[in-house]
Amino acid sequence: MTRKTPSLRSFLIGLIVALCLSTPVVAVAAPFPALPEVAPAPTDNPTTPAKVELGRMLYMDPRFSASGTVSCNSCHNVMLGGDDNRPVSVGVHGQTGGRSAPTVWNAAFSSAQFWDGRAATLEEQALGPIVNPVEMGMSDIEQAMQRVRGVPGYAAYFEKAFGDDSMTAEHAAKAIAAYERTLITPNSPYDRYARGDTSALSAQQVQGLKTFTEVGCNACHSGAAFNGPALPVGTPFLNTFPVYKDNAYVAKYALDADTGREEVTNKEADRNRFKVPTLRNIALTAPYFHNGAVATLEEAVQVMAKVQLNRELTPQQVADIVAFLHALTGEFPAQTMPRLPATTGWTFEFSSAK
């Protein structure tokens, strides 16, 4: 026996061990970029600390709803996954909306806002719910701004963010949008994987990522936010939902009852078309779809494969994809609660009934 044989054996054993330890067996390249840590801001509303501070206050303040009980955060709760974990939200006077609240986390990475993409920007979106009769229910934005001006302590914050005599709806919207642009959840396991840390995903999650792309989920759910390609601001990335209607899910979950973007454009071609939602933090935002009809992520994956791709997934494929989707839960930046200025000399007339 020469000394060569054990050396070769050692080398081969070492090689096998190294191969086993180095990466998961099914390792695939990361096909989507990591989530940026800073959101782009429009040139006419650069993000500043003073705007973010004011925006956070307005976002958390329920006094600008008809009943005085509903804030932005009531339905888009940043303490949760940026929604309210309900099929549809509850607005003023117990009224419910027609669509499930989308998450506010990472909304800054959408090229348009609302399920039907009808708002081009976060600024435009911000004022919508305030005057929606089943959400915050104010008769008009000016009425809401009178409430804001009715809280003396707000003046200084507007001044700091926008200068003198700046208590306008436009500035309120800009402040809320600036705050929302800070609501980003980077460094999910997937992001660490995409940056080269192959240990960030479990073997099942890597397999799930592979299945996700092989099955074709990435036809729509691509890009850093898994909500489609980068499009110009104001151009929503839309798809028909459901595409395939010849299955039991469509009736079971009333998937085609909402005509989607057709409501905005009045074009039949836009029937049942919706903005492709982000999959970031999707494990935290049950129930699922525009109508919140599906309770679990497992069922949502199964339904999506069938109604969008006409595919029947095996239980293993579903489990793998769900495991991967859990890897899209990011790090939530610590949020300091704002101090809200008091209503002094109480004079608000909140409405108490429908």
Place this chain on the structure above:
Amino acid sequence: MTRKTPSLRSFLIGLIVALCLSTPVVAVAAPFPALPEVAPAPTDNPTTPAKVELGRMLYMDPRFSASGTVSCNSCHNVMLGGDDNRPVSVGVHGQTGGRSAPTVWNAAFSSAQFWDGRAATLEEQALGPIVNPVEMGMSDIEQAMQRVRGVPGYAAYFEKAFGDDSMTAEHAAKAIAAYERTLITPNSPYDRYARGDTSALSAQQVQGLKTFTEVGCNACHSGAAFNGPALPVGTPFLNTFPVYKDNAYVAKYALDADTGREEVTNKEADRNRFKVPTLRNIALTAPYFHNGAVATLEEAVQVMAKVQLNRELTPQQVADIVAFLHALTGEFPAQTMPRLPATTGWTFEFSSAK
């Protein structure tokens, strides 16, 4: 001219300057102690970081109300003055309560809780609103705890705070109470004054303090929290309100409509008796009194002098006392928003109507 004369002149000038600069003319001793920076905790519920963390989560979470829309923080908003700046609060299904929400800030310094003092401790108080039909509206505490257990992520927090298999109502109450004991607002201008910083109060505030005690407000509003003397836990410091009924305020503000503690004891001697509320942060908690009938602090001071002490205050006296009361606004410790665990596999049946 000797050198003595200018020296004497210098001394006299210096003395006069010193007298003018040193303290306000009407300086009075601080008759009430400064607010402690730590609240006492009962021996069976020492405050721990893990309890505070869990308690903050439960306090902010609306899912444990019948409608899923009302949390402790909805009415006792720590972003505001610990209340909701409303005459009476709005609970589930738009229902309103009969009494104005007391502030949660510094509630730890009350010897009993609720306006009628019916709860001995914060632990006992914490579970009350959950099953109050017009507040959070759960049918019983066990139903609420089923909701808590229905959010898988809560288990680890109970375990960390209380050990294995600890998801009980008793522990939930202990956690909420532990959190509430951290809600203290020290270092108000008055506290700094009480610690010897005579510049912390303006001359008018010092005059207001003097008037406050001369008029007799301190008969009830004494002690560090301005809510009466230290009494054993569970013994509320009560007073009749209103004492003097032969004035226009009683009818105008319906001050005697609520029978107060009589509702608890069924004793006529307890008719219209209420716990003396803290005056800490009173400038932030309009509107005033158990029924929230009075909008401004000026009017509240005027009314109190008349219906409790049968005194008519001059506008100057009112202004001075109000200036002093503003000096009771303390420093609010920064609050980090909790991350609330998600409802996964959405199964909650929230009630949507009365």
